[in-house]
Amino acid sequence: LSKTNHNAEGSHFGISDQLMQLALKQFFIQRFLFTTLNISVLRALGRNDKLIRCTLPPNLRKRLHEEEGFKSSEIINKFSWLRILFYWYIRGIYSIVEHFFFLIKGEMPDSKSNYIFFSALSSKNFPNNFKNSKTIINWVLNKEKFKNLNQIYHDAKIGKTIFLDSYSINECSLPFYVNPSAKNILNYVISSIKICFISFFKMLLGNYSYALLLSEYPKLYLSKNTGEVNFARNYYFHNSTSILRPLWTYQAENKGSSIILYFYSAHIYTFKSPKGKYYNELYNYRYLSWPKYYVWHDYHKKYLVSLLGEDQKNKFEIVGPVWFESSNSFDLPKIARGEKIISIFDINVYNSVHFLSLGHPNDYFTSETLLKFHNDIIEVIGKCKNTIGILKNKRAKSKFDSKSYNLKLETLYKKNRSVLKTDASLDAHSLIENSVASINIPFTSTAHVANYLGIPSVYYDPVQQIQPDDRGLSGIPLIQDKEDLALWLNSVIK
Numbered sequence: 001l002s003k004t005n006h007n008a009e010g011s012h013f014g015i016s017d018q019l020m021q022l023a024l025k026q027f028f029i030q031r032f033l034f035t036t037l038n039i040s041v042l043r044a045l046g047r048n049d050k051l052i053r054c055t056l057p058p059n060l061r062k063r064l065h066e067e068e069g070f071k072s073s074e075i076i077n078k079f080s081w082l083r084i085l086f087y088w089y090i091r092g093i094y095s096i097v098e099h100f101f102f103l104i105k106g107e108m109p110d111s112k113s114n115y116i117f118f119s120a121l122s123s124k125n126f127p128n129n130f131k132n133s134k135t136i137i138n139w140v141l142n143k144e145k146f147k148n149l150n151q152i153y154h155d156a157k158i159g160k161t162i163f164l165d166s167y168s169i170n171e172c173s174l175p176f177y178v179n180p181s182a183k184n185i186l187n188y189v190i191s192s193i194k195i196c197f198i199s200f201f202k203m204l205l206g207n208y209s210y211a212l213l214l215s216e217y218p219k220l221y222l223s224k225n226t227g228e229v230n231f232a233r234n235y236y237f238h239n240s241t242s243i244l245r246p247l248w249t250y251q252a253e254n255k256g257s258s259i260i261l262y263f264y265s266a267h268i269y270t271f272k273s274p275k276g277k278y279y280n281e282l283y284n285y286r287y288l289s290w291p292k293y294y295v296w297h298d299y300h301k302k303y304l305v306s307l308l309g310e311d312q313k314n315k316f317e318i319v320g321p322v323w324f325e326s327s328n329s330f331d332l333p334k335i336a337r338g339e340k341i342i343s344i345f346d347i348n349v350y351n352s353v354h355f356l357s358l359g360h361p362n363d364y365f366t367s368e369t370l371l372k373f374h375n376d377i378i379e380v381i382g383k384c385k386n387t388i389g390i391l392k393n394k395r396a397k398s399k400f401d402s403k404s405y406n407l408k409l410e411t412l413y414k415k416n417r418s419v420l421k422t423d424a425s426l427d428a429h430s431l432i433e434n435s436v437a438s439i440n441i442p443f444t445s446t447a448h449v450a451n452y453l454g455i456p457s458v459y460y461d462p463v464q465q466i467q468p469d470d471r472g473l474s475g476i477p478l479i480q481d482k483e484d485l486a487l488w489l490n491s492v493i494k
Helices: 016-031 036-047 058-068 074-105 136-144 181-202 213-223 248-254 299-308 309-314 351-360 367-382 403-414 428-433 446-452 481-491
Strands: 115-118 150-156 163-164 165-172 235-236 258-262 292-295 317-320 338-344 387-392 419-421 437-440 457-461
Touching: 036 317, 036 351, 074 181, 074 213, 115 136, 115 457, 136 150, 136 163, 136 235, 136 387, 213 248, 235 437, 248 258, 292 299, 309 317, 309 419, 338 428, 338 446, 367 387, 367 403, 367 419, 367 481, 387 428, 403 419, 403 446, 428 446, 437 446, 437 481, 457 481
Parallel strands: 115 150, 115 235, 150 165, 235 258, 258 292, 292 317, 338 387, 338 437, 387 419, 437 457
Antiparallel strands: 163 165
């Protein structure tokens, strides 16, 4: 379905039809073709008649019927599609009104400042004692060594200005400066009313592209139709919201801004099956259209180039591990002081419904696999003198987690004195810096952080499912036997 081309015109947005079609394809991939559709498919497969109830446009429903054999519950599906179409249309109108007030209030960068802008951050990217934290802003400033940079802007709602050395870091609703003159505001209002009517009537005629992408219109219009626009030197976007590239960024790129997609994780690979073939890539990275990418290592670059094409390889810059969020509150527990620390990194185990909805092509991250991972490591560390294992979960507990697994894990770490479990929000980088070795479940990014810092690091596969030549290893050693893990750990400690 992600390969499907959609008929779309871009003239009323002032862009080419080709760009409008690309944006629409990216929109469907990011908003429709993931967990919600996965659940609809699974439910249909559980019905004898394979009757599918889903929220998709007519052309995609037709492909499901003709190529996959699903029967469509047409009345329900048509109603569901019209409902979601109307939702995105109303959401677009809301965005237009919202940007009108941004203009009135002047919520935009300084008109003359030389600045950079970070998109889609949250309060987790702004801990206390920000100066010494390991966030994406700190990382960029350490890497880039900017000259004549006046301001740093972001769109996170944190309600404060942060001062860092000679920089002030401010939240800002618009990612660029436009002249908020009465004439520009009036033209924006007139054009917005016009595009709302056009989108509505096009929607009635079966052309849904303008209605679905109406939220893109305000920034696109302002970037093109308000005279001289002061764009940022660099714009930074992260891989969590990577598929749909905002339409206004094409205009910013044409005006000389550097548009960068950075990966704060290197865990993007699919596994190699026992038959020697890789499972289908899960996130449709082949439809990325960014002009520049920051990746961790050459393996990371080669994998993405294999999806995007060799002609895209010059867009990649290898930068090492990228900091992103930081609680900036790391402190070794008293019990660990004076001990040699083995840092342990796993991945959250989801409940069965959420796990199935993600559409993972193989069932590796199960509670059985993860509990064996932890039991083996605890047994091995327990035989080492003056050594303690510290587990940091990949992320904090959520409603999607397996409660039974979390309970077993908590019990396991409480009853063993050779290990302890720390807060999932703590900084993995700081824990690794204080470790003598790092043991990781495949293919977590923390293994590469340790490798980058010169800390011995391995992937431990307790169920022997990972193929020794899997590209996801990316140069990190693989251990698949408890005795081999003990030998490796003892050699590192000695």
